[in-house]
Amino acid sequence: MGAPSEKTPKSTNEKDPSSPSVDETDAFTTLNLGVWRVLLPNEIVSGGIISTTKQKWNSIVLAYPVVRKFFHDIYQLSPHLFVLLVLLKLWEGVESVLLLYVSDRLLRVIEVGLTEGRPDVSAIIQALVARLICVTVNAVMNWARDYISPILEDRIRLHFKAYLLQARLCLDMPTADDNSSRSQARAGDAWSAFENLCEASMRLVGLFSQLAFISQQRSAGPLFTLVVMVRPLLTLASERTLWLKPHVAYSDNAAYLRLQSLESMGQSRFKGDIIAGDIAGWITSEYHRARDALGDVVSQSAWSLYGVQTTPIDRILAEWAGALPTLYWAISAMLAPASFSMSSIAILQQYSSSLNYSLNMLFWDFSRVGKSFTEIKVLYEAGEVKNQIIDGELEYPRPDVEKSKGMEIELRNVSFSYPGGKSKEAALQDISFRIPAGSLVVIVGANGSGKSTLIKLFTRMYDTQQGTLLIDGLPISEYRLADLRRAQATLTQDHKLYPLTLAENIGLGYAEHVKDNEMIMEAARDGGAAELLEKFKDGVETTLEPTMTAFGYQLDDDKHKALKDVLTKLEKTTEVSGGEKQRLVAARTFMRFKTKKIKLLCVDEPSSALDPRGEFELFERLRQTGEGKTMIFVTHRFGHLTKYADVIICMKEGKVIELGTHKDLMAREGEYASLYNVQAQAFTEAEVATAAVSEPVASS
Ligand SMILES: Nc1ncnc2c1ncn2[C@@H]1O[C@H](COP(=O)(O)OP(=O)(O)OP(=O)(O)O)[C@@H](O)[C@H]1O
Numbered sequence: 001m002g003a004p005s006e007k008t009p010k011s012t013n014e015k016d017p018s019s020p021s022v023d024e025t026d027a028f029t030t031l032n033l034g035v036w037r038v039l040l041p042n043e044i045v046s047g048g049i050i051s052t053t054k055q056k057w058n059s060i061v062l063a064y065p066v067v068r069k070f071f072h073d074i075y076q077l078s079p080h081l082f083v084l085l086v087l088l089k090l091w092e093g094v095e096s097v098l099l100l101y102v103s104d105r106l107l108r109v110i111e112v113g114l115t116e117g118r119p120d121v122s123a124i125i126q127a128l129v130a131r132l133i134c135v136t137v138n139a140v141m142n143w144a145r146d147y148i149s150p151i152l153e154d155r156i157r158l159h160f161k162a163y164l165l166q167a168r169l170c171l172d173m174p175t176a177d178d179n180s181s182r183s184q185a186r187a188g189d190a191w192s193a194f195e196n197l198c199e200a201s202m203r204l205v206g207l208f209s210q211l212a213f214i215s216q217q218r219s220a221g222p223l224f225t226l227v228v229m230v231r232p233l234l235t236l237a238s239e240r241t242l243w244l245k246p247h248v249a250y251s252d253n254a255a256y257l258r259l260q261s262l263e264s265m266g267q268s269r270f271k272g273d274i275i276a277g278d279i280a281g282w283i284t285s286e287y288h289r290a291r292d293a294l295g296d297v298v299s300q301s302a303w304s305l306y307g308v309q310t311t312p313i314d315r316i317l318a319e320w321a322g323a324l325p326t327l328y329w330a331i332s333a334m335l336a337p338a339s340f341s342m343s344s345i346a347i348l349q350q351y352s353s354s355l356n357y358s359l360n361m362l363f364w365d366f367s368r369v370g371k372s373f374t375e376i377k378v379l380y381e382a383g384e385v386k387n388q389i390i391d392g393e394l395e396y397p398r399p400d401v402e403k404s405k406g407m408e409i410e411l412r413n414v415s416f417s418y419p420g421g422k423s424k425e426a427a428l429q430d431i432s433f434r435i436p437a438g439s440l441v442v443i444v445g446a447n448g449s450g451k452s453t454l455i456k457l458f459t460r461m462y463d464t465q466q467g468t469l470l471i472d473g474l475p476i477s478e479y480r481l482a483d484l485r486r487a488q489a490t491l492t493q494d495h496k497l498y499p500l501t502l503a504e505n506i507g508l509g510y511a512e513h514v515k516d517n518e519m520i521m522e523a524a525r526d527g528g529a530a531e532l533l534e535k536f537k538d539g540v541e542t543t544l545e546p547t548m549t550a551f552g553y554q555l556d557d558d559k560h561k562a563l564k565d566v567l568t569k570l571e572k573t574t575e576v577s578g579g580e581k582q583r584l585v586a587a588r589t590f591m592r593f594k595t596k597k598i599k600l601l602c603v604d605e606p607s608s609a610l611d612p613r614g615e616f617e618l619f620e621r622l623r624q625t626g627e628g629k630t631m632i633f634v635t636h637r638f639g640h641l642t643k644y645a646d647v648i649i650c651m652k653e654g655k656v657i658e659l660g661t662h663k664d665l666m667a668r669e670g671e672y673a674s675l676y677n678v679q680a681q682a683f684t685e686a687e688v689a690t691a692a693v694s695e696p697v698a699s700s
Contacts, residue, residue: 033305034298035253063373070376077159081152088145089198093205095138097213102131104347111343153191160187167383173461174388174419185382193372200365207358214351227328228352231321232359242306249302255293262287325352396483401472405437406630407600414467427453429654441632442641445651451634455602459488486597491589492604503540509591526621527587532580544574578609593625601626604634639679
């Protein structure tokens with residue numbers, strides 16, 4: 001491991017130019033742990049053992065209400081299984097004392113027999129039977145616990161998966177993009193936290209029963225019990241854990257980040273590009289190069305690296321403390337040889353190792369209790385992330401606005417940058433214009449000029465940072481988001497196919513009618529996807545990307561042919577062409593029109609993969625179906641739309657540079673006219689080329 005170092009932010013900056021920018025107020029300290037940088041608040045770094053223990057305790061106290069809720073929720077999931085499992089866990093705690101007791105008894109009766117030269121057979125048999133009963137009961141209890149655990153585990157995992165799914169689905173775009181609200185919560189942590197807490201309670205019960213039992217024994221007593229506890233207490237005091245500490249961890253090690261990027265290129269989504277580009281060899285050699293550059297700087301998790309930062313002195317002290325019980329009975333035997341026998345020494349050894357084990361396990365479990373508390377908190381916090389886009393209260397459409405017309409949109413001095421974006425310039429800069437209700441608008445402009453960003457503001461995927469966006473005369477933020485969304489339909493280049501049936505892929509445009517096959521087929525025809533649906537033997541019930549669960553392991557081509565055949569026959573992902581995907585997504589938008597509530601249609605370059613006829617037909621159908629609504633088309637191939645456009649907005653570098661009808665803008669001979677002429681020229685050249693090719697064919 002690279003030597004861990006703790007330094008204050010200022011000195012870090014002076015010594016290492018690659019260090020992160022740090023808080024000028026010296027609010028935190030940066031720790032370099034392998035490839036990781038861990039930032040800890042200064043008050044936590046500077047605290048000694050007492051303050052660290054206090055922090056641990058405070059974190060546990062603070063997390064208590066949420067842990068109580070956690071147990072209540074699990075109890076509600078299955079009261080019987082919950083109670084049974086908790087009882088079985090507690091039994092594990094008592095089990096160790098029972099075993100101590102019966103072993104103790106067996107040793108004593110054997111020793112009496114050996115000393116007197118006449119073994120008490122019936123007492124030995126009784127002790128053996130007691131031990132047999134004890135281990136049998138334990139075996140049954142363990143079996144019952146292992147039988148119940150997976151059932152409860154599944155219920156807990158699925159419950160928290162549903163909880164996290166809902167939490168993630170509710171996030172808006174800026175919040176989802178925001179690093180600080182990105183949650184580490186995982187549903188699997190709920191079960192491990194529950195198990196850890198049960199285990200810790202079991203250890204506690206076990207420890208108290210052992211302490212009570214051992215301190216009652218004549219050969220041991222309270223002093224011996226205390227001596228045994230020294231080592232585990234020392235381990236607890238010197239234990240380092242990040243779990244209960246507020247911190248930020250990240251890596252800026254260039255070699256490590258390079259390794260991560262190259263490793264991700266093994267994913268199937270890059271397969272085609274990697275084969276076509278023949279770059280597999282390059283990736284492997286770059287990987288080796290990055291690995292060499294990383295050298296021996298370790299890349300295990302920051303949490304485990306933080307935990308192993310002990311010194312040899314800590315280890316030596318712990319080992320010495322572990323030898324104290326032996327020292328105790330050795331000295332006791334010297335001071336009072338008459339009260340000691342071989343069996344009492346063996347029993348003391350047994351007590352000592354049993355207590356030591358229980359205490360070590362208890363402290364180990366309690367160190368995980370901190371982690372479990374944090375995980376439970378993180379889990380519940382994931383459901384409480386506040387969206388950055390605040391919902392409005394006003395009903396949309398407003399009762400005082402004419403319903404049959406489309407949505408009116410007005411921008412007043414709007415500027416916008418993507419949260420966390422890396423660009424030097426804002427995506428939109430000081431934009432003002434008004435789109436009257438029911439207009440057909442075409443937005444044109446070069447790549448990156450801000451056309452799609454405008455659509456994202458109209459649909460309130462993001463909020464403007466400067467200026468105002470008005471819908472029907474009032475700021476967009478005043479309307480209820482759900483109402484606004486219900487009144488909008490979008491068809492963009494970003495839409496994806498869901499891993500569901502084709503019927504659902506289309507039907508979810510109008511979720512209430514997702515089972516209405518007639519409506520779905522109508523939407524499919526409008527989107528140009530009807531022929532595609534007929535191609536599949538399962539028709540609309542086809543799932544293009546079924547969830548894959550099948551895997552084969554250690555199958556030999558010849559010996560396990562039957563098994564391999566089963567694997568081959570299982571369902572696979574079906575690819576459709578880019579144009580076919582766009583037709584299915586377009587069908588979903590036509591399904592959305594069937595809600596009859598749409599007042600704004602935003603179409604953003606949805607036809608890049610469609611053939612020219614497909615694109616022409618799609619735009620025509622959208623235009624006809626959208627009549628009476630405000631329609632906004634973003635497209636690079638705008639030739640056949642401009643004659644219908646009430647307004648054309650021409651964008652460049654985040655600004656509106658021209659605005660008007662086709663005729664106005666052509667007369668101006670500016671950016672729009674130049675874009676139009678390039679297209680017109682391309683069409684003319686294509687026509688000439690087609691004519692040149694078709695002529696000899698026609699004459700032959
Ligand atoms: N999610 C994002 N995060 C950060 N920057 C973004 C994001 N999306 C777009 N941008 C940037 O905002 C600017 C405007 O992008 P936008 O997608 O609106 O352009 P566009 O005119 O639609 O381009 P195209 O014609 O290529 O689709 C670009 O500089 C782009 O890099």
